[in-house]
Amino acid sequence: MKLITAIIKPHQLDEVKEALEAFGVAGMTISEASGYGRQRGHSEVYRGAEYTVDFVPKVRLEVLVDDVDSSDVLEVILKAAQTGRIGDGKIWSVPVDEVVRVRTGERGVDAL
Amino acid sequence: MPFAAEPPVINEAATAFMLIASSMVLLMTPGLALFYGGMTRSKSVLNMMMMSFGALAAVGIIYVLWGYSMSFGNLQDGTSDIAGIFANPFHLFGLGDLTGPDGPRLIDPFGVGVFIPEYIYVGFQLTFAVITVALISGAIADRVKFSTWMTFAVIWVTIVYFPLAHMVWGGGLLSGSENGLSAKLFGATDGVANVLPIDFAGGTVVHINAGAAGLALALVVGKRLGFGKVAMRPHNLPLVMIGAGLLWFGWFGFNAGSELAADGVASAVWLNTTVATCAAAIGWLLVEKVRDGHPTSLGAASGVVAGLVAITPACGALSPVGSIILGVVAGGLSALAVGLKYKFGYDDSLDVVGVHLVAGLWGTIGAGLLATSTGLFYGGGWDQLVLQILIALISLVLSLVLTYAIAMGLKATLGWRISEDEESEGIDQTEHAESAYEIGGFAASSGRSTTHRPAVPAEQAEGANA
Numbered sequence: 222m223k224l225i226t227a228i229i230k231p232h233q234l235d236e237v238k239e240a241l242e243a244f245g246v247a248g249m250t251i252s253e254a255s256g257y258g259r260q261r262g263h264s265e266v267y268r269g270a271e272y273t274v275d276f277v278p279k280v281r282l283e284v285l286v287d288d289v290d291s292s293d294v295l296e297v298i299l300k301a302a303q304t305g306r307i308g309d310g311k312i313w314s315v316p317v318d319e320v321v322r323v324r325t326g327e328r329g330v331d332a333l
Numbered sequence: 334m335p336f337a338a339e340p341p342v343i344n345e346a347a348t349a350f351m352l353i354a355s356s357m358v359l360l361m362t363p364g365l366a367l368f369y370g371g372m373t374r375s376k377s378v379l380n381m382m383m384m385s386f387g388a389l390a391a392v393g394i395i396y397v398l399w400g401y402s403m404s405f406g407n408l409q410d411g412t413s414d415i416a417g418i419f420a421n422p423f424h425l426f427g428l429g430d431l432t433g434p435d436g437p438r439l440i441d442p443f444g445v446g447v448f449i450p451e452y453i454y455v456g457f458q459l460t461f462a463v464i465t466v467a468l469i470s471g472a473i474a475d476r477v478k479f480s481t482w483m484t485f486a487v488i489w490v491t492i493v494y495f496p497l498a499h500m501v502w503g504g505g506l507l508s509g510s511e512n513g514l515s516a517k518l519f520g521a522t523d524g525v526a527n528v529l530p531i532d533f534a535g536g537t538v539v540h541i542n543a544g545a546a547g548l549a550l551a552l553v554v555g556k557r558l559g560f561g562k563v564a565m566r567p568h569n570l571p572l573v574m575i576g577a578g579l580l581w582f583g584w585f586g587f588n589a590g591s592e593l594a595a596d597g598v599a600s601a602v603w604l605n606t607t608v609a610t611c612a613a614a615i616g617w618l619l620v621e622k623v624r625d626g627h628p629t630s631l632g633a634a635s636g637v638v639a640g641l642v643a644i645t646p647a648c649g650a651l652s653p654v655g656s657i658i659l660g661v662v663a664g665g666l667s668a669l670a671v672g673l674k675y676k677f678g679y680d681d682s683l684d685v686v687g688v689h690l691v692a693g694l695w696g697t698i699g700a701g702l703l704a705t706s707t708g709l710f711y712g713g714g715w716d717q718l719v720l721q722i723l724i725a726l727i728s729l730v731l732s733l734v735l736t737y738a739i740a741m742g743l744k745a746t747l748g749w750r751i752s753e754d755e756e757s758e759g760i761d762q763t764e765h766a767e768s769a770y771e772i773g774g775f776a777a778s779s780g781r782s783t784t785h786r787p788a789v790p791a792e793q794a795e796g797a798n799a
Contacts, residue, residue, distance in 0.1 A: 265566065266621075266625045266626075266627060266629060267566055267567055267629070267631055268629075268631060268632070268635060268668075268671045268672075268684060268687075269621070269624065269625060269668070269671060269672045270672070270675065271625070272564040272566055273564075274564070
């Protein structure tokens with residue numbers, strides 16, 4: 222099994238979610254995140270004093286998938302999240318040892 | 334005046350108007366709490382708002398005890414003041430004498446035959462004292478012991494505000510009375526100075542005074558940790574905008590109410606207040622657009638306040654078009670002035686100096702240019718302008734010097750600053766044991782009550798600790 226984590230633009234979230242649902246992913250977790258990459262942050266001005274805001278708002282999306290689906294899911298997220306402009310984010314996947322569904326105690330792929 | 338042959342008759346229209354106007358001015362202080370609170374960081378918004386509410390609570394009481402007596406206690410009873418500086422604080426201490434055998438005493442402060450109960454005149458003036466003290470707090474955000482602030486409020490309003498209110502409005506040195514400065518400079522006719530100082534609603538008493546006091550406090554108290562290095566962004570601009578809106582609404586009570594009657598002058602004042610404020614918002618935004626590239630919401634809210642400040646002394650003397658000119662200049666000047674603190678290195682955190690002192694000076698002096706009766710631009714000659722500059726500068730120096738002395742005294746005794754650890758953790762937590770927002774949502778709202786904890790059997794409690 223794999224954990225796929227995507228850092229995406231907040232306003233791309235709905236598209237990504239719909240694309241994952243269409244693919245057949247049963248669930249996902251999101252959290253609000255802040256960060257920057259090569260695009261850096263932006264500047265804001267308050268009463269003439271300029272501030273550089275490095276951390277810009279992002280959404281972190283996490284989804285657990287079976288090994289066979291992982292590269293397809295990654296592609297689905299990539300297509301839906303891409304705008305082609307700076308700040309589109311990143312996607313990565315890592316191997317997962319064990320997954321347990323809390324309600325039933327099912328383990329492994331059955332718990333996905 | 335009290336010497337009329339017929340007993341004075343209450344003017345009920347004016348009384349109703351003053352009850353409403355006083356309530357509106359009172360609302361300005363909670364409005365100011367929002368305006369200031371939104372501009373601080375989220376870890377110190379409650380302390381910022383508490384400085385306003387604290388000033389409201391403390392000064393409200395003191396005003397009734399000795400404030401009114403010190404400022405206006407001489408108006409009705411022909412008692413003399415002390416060298417034109419303040420009236421006897423004990424003459425009307427606690428307002429004991431205001432209800433006579435015929436019911437509440439009436440007063441006609443301008444001697445024009447409009448009598449209102451003295452109680453509501455006290456109330457109206459009380460709200461002015463409160464907001465003036467609260468305004469100062471913007472200079473010392475995030476870093477001051479609440480107990481020292483409350484002590485300062487009591488001492489400052491007594492030593493600085495009450496005397497200045499007496500000097501300008503209570504027939505003292507800066508008023509148009511025959512013992513005042515103007516009468517000495519330009520002569521007097523029938524007991525009234527030939528050139529009357531213009532301060533309709535408090536450019537000197539409220540705004541120059543609070544602005545200069547803010548500067549003195551910022552100098553004595555010192556900078557916030559990380560001032561000029563760390564980003565200290567306003568944490569909630571919608572709060573700032575709500576606060577600016579409430580201030581604007583309350584300010585109609587402040588300015589129009591200062592006519593002490595519901596009449597034509599009050600109506601003109603209402604209109605002048607509105608257009609000057611609109612113009613100042615435009616003035617501030619224009620400066621921002623040209624200088625920074627973006628017109629900001631904080632700029633609009635700040636421009637509104639700068640315009641209200643500038644029109645305060647002048648609102649009874651200008652035409653609507655004159656008010657627009659006064660306002661647009663006020664907004665532009667203040668927008669340029671708020672950057673000075675970085676140049677000179679004083680941490681006037683929320684720009685009490687840049688907004689209240691600068692716009693207050695401009696409004697008071699600008700009245701000498703734009704007053705339709707006596708202003709320089711209307712062919713009135715130089716006298717009014719010279720007098721306006723004098724009363725503005727005297728108020729400035731008086732407030733700056735006295736506030737500096739009070740602040741140094743408090744620094745040596747109670748101390749102003751919370752510790753560096755407390756300041757970086759956040760003053761809301763360390764001074765008030767509260768946090769404004771549940772940052773982190775459910776994680777912040779978890780936790781247990783440690784005051785009203787149900788009694789736990791001993792063995793179970795031990796088990797929990799194991």
